[in-house]
Amino acid sequence: MAYNVIPLTKLIEQFERLPGIGRKTAQRLAFYVLNLPREKAQQFADAITEAHDKIKKCRVCQSLTEGELCPICADSSRDGSVICVVEDSQDVLAFERTREYHGLYHVLHGLISPMDGIGPDQLHIKELLARIGSGEVKEVIMATNPTVEGEATAMYLARLLKPMGVRVTRLAYGIPVGGNLEYADEVTLYRALEGRSEI
Amino acid sequence: MAYNVIPLTKLIEQFERLPGIGRKTAQRLAFYVLNLPREKAQQFADAITEAHDKIKKCRVCQSLTEGELCPICADSSRDGSVICVVEDSQDVLAFERTREYHGLYHVLHGLISPMDGIGPDQLHIKELLARIGSGEVKEVIMATNPTVEGEATAMYLARLLKPMGVRVTRLAYGIPVGGNLEYADEVTLYRALEGRSEI
Numbered sequence: 001m002a003y004n005v006i007p008l009t010k011l012i013e014q015f016e017r018l019p020g021i022g023r024k025t026a027q028r029l030a031f032y033v034l035n036l037p038r039e040k041a042q043q044f045a046d047a048i049t050e051a052h053d054k055i056k057k058c059r060v061c062q063s064l065t066e067g068e069l070c071p072i073c074a075d076s077s078r079d080g081s082v083i084c085v086v087e088d089s090q091d092v093l094a095f096e097r098t099r100e101y102h103g104l105y106h107v108l109h110g111l112i113s114p115m116d117g118i119g120p121d122q123l124h125i126k127e128l129l130a131r132i133g134s135g136e137v138k139e140v141i142m143a144t145n146p147t148v149e150g151e152a153t154a155m156y157l158a159r160l161l162k163p164m165g166v167r168v169t170r171l172a173y174g175i176p177v178g179g180n181l182e183y184a185d186e187v188t189l190y191r192a193l194e195g196r197s198e199i
Numbered sequence: 200m201a202y203n204v205i206p207l208t209k210l211i212e213q214f215e216r217l218p219g220i221g222r223k224t225a226q227r228l229a230f231y232v233l234n235l236p237r238e239k240a241q242q243f244a245d246a247i248t249e250a251h252d253k254i255k256k257c258r259v260c261q262s263l264t265e266g267e268l269c270p271i272c273a274d275s276s277r278d279g280s281v282i283c284v285v286e287d288s289q290d291v292l293a294f295e296r297t298r299e300y301h302g303l304y305h306v307l308h309g310l311i312s313p314m315d316g317i318g319p320d321q322l323h324i325k326e327l328l329a330r331i332g333s334g335e336v337k338e339v340i341m342a343t344n345p346t347v348e349g350e351a352t353a354m355y356l357a358r359l360l361k362p363m364g365v366r367v368t369r370l371a372y373g374i375p376v377g378g379n380l381e382y383a384d385e386v387t388l389y390r391a392l393e394g395r396s397e398i
Contacts, residue, residue: 004270005254005263005264005265005269006253006265007246007249007250007252007253007254007265008250008254008263010246010249010250011246011247011249011250013246014242014243014246014247018228018231018232019227019228019231020224020227021228025219027289027292028218028219028289029217029218029220030250031287031288031289032217032218033217033247033250034250034251034254034263036251038251041247041248041250041251042247042248042251043213044213044247045244045245045247045248046244047206047209047210047212047213048210048213048232048240048241048243048244048247049240049241049244050206050209050210051206051207051209051210051229051232051233051240052233052235052237052240052241053206054205054206055204055206055207055233064204064207064233065204066204066205066206070204071203088230089230090226090227090230093226
């Protein structure tokens with residue numbers, strides 16, 4: 001008979017389903033949670049259900065929020081003439097950490113990916129078009145990931161948006177700060193060269 | 200106003216408390232859980248509380264189990280004359296995976312560590328002594344980790360157990376299978392040399 005404690009196995013399996021968590025890490029995490037005081041473990045479980053129950057998409061930018069409007073859309077000091085289009089809410093967090101962007105966001109919640117059966121209709125594109133339609137927006141920054149799907153989505157949106165009279169821009173490609181030329185791939189290096197600027 | 204969704208921040212913090220999970224991974228995991236269907240997230244939350252509610256320590260070997268006795272102690276085909284002493288239940292899983300050990304276990308649930316204020320009384324040592332006292336046990340294998348605390352605990356137990364007339368053994372030290380001599384530290388290499396055997 002194998003050593004198999006069903007509730008423990010179940011917990012390990014739950015952790016194993018998380019992205020980037022393998023069997024051994026899942027086991028370590030499950031044992032850690034099991035060794036927490038009962039009340040701490042309950043807090044963990046509650047955080048999961050609460051996040052699900054309380055978080056919804058912002059009526060305007062579609063990023064995750066508790067209220068009707070996310071704190072960024074609700075903040076009148078933000079520059080409403082620029083919208084940065086991102087794949088998901090995590091990207092919003094990444095931009096906010098720079099503390100250098102003061103415009104608004106629009107979260108697509110995905111990228112166009114015919115291989116996965118995701119077309120433009122499954123993304124929050126019509127909500128973006130509605131925002132541009134209001135006339136306040138002057139620039140839309142495409143900040144999707146530099147992947148095939150990210151590029152395709154940016155191109156698709158650019159074609160839709162340009163006729164609406166807004167400036168459509170794309171994040172710069174180049175060598176990451178602190179990076180090493182030696183390890184940069186050819187495409188990145190070529191893009192960095194192409195995007196060079198006067199110093 | 201920063202982008203701060205309280206239930207999301209709470210969930211990220213919960214993941215961040217797990218061992219080996221940093222800020223970025225915690226964020227990734229929290230978003231993943233948030234994007235799960237409601238019912239999958241509930242299963243995750245339930246797995247945490249259920250594991251806590253249903254799992255207890257085996258009356259005999261102290262490893263984690265659902266019933267009074269763990270499946271290993273309850274299995275009459277296991278060799279009751281050998282007990283393998285380990286730090287925690289994860290180690291039991293590791294040994295069981297080898298499929299080569301057919302004796303019983305004893306889980307200490309910790310190691311002697313004066314620095315952390317953990318003395319022999321906080322470990323399940325008297326339960327081990329009671330098992331030896333029953334007379335059936337012929338050998339006790341010390342399988343604590345090869346750390347200072349693991350060694351100290353093994354030494355402490357060996358001193359207690361030897362006078363009770365049982366054989367006390369220790370896991371072999373050496374080069375890990377598939378390891379590389381070049382990367383082995385001096386102590387491991389010395390131990391491997393010392394423990395060499397005829398081929």
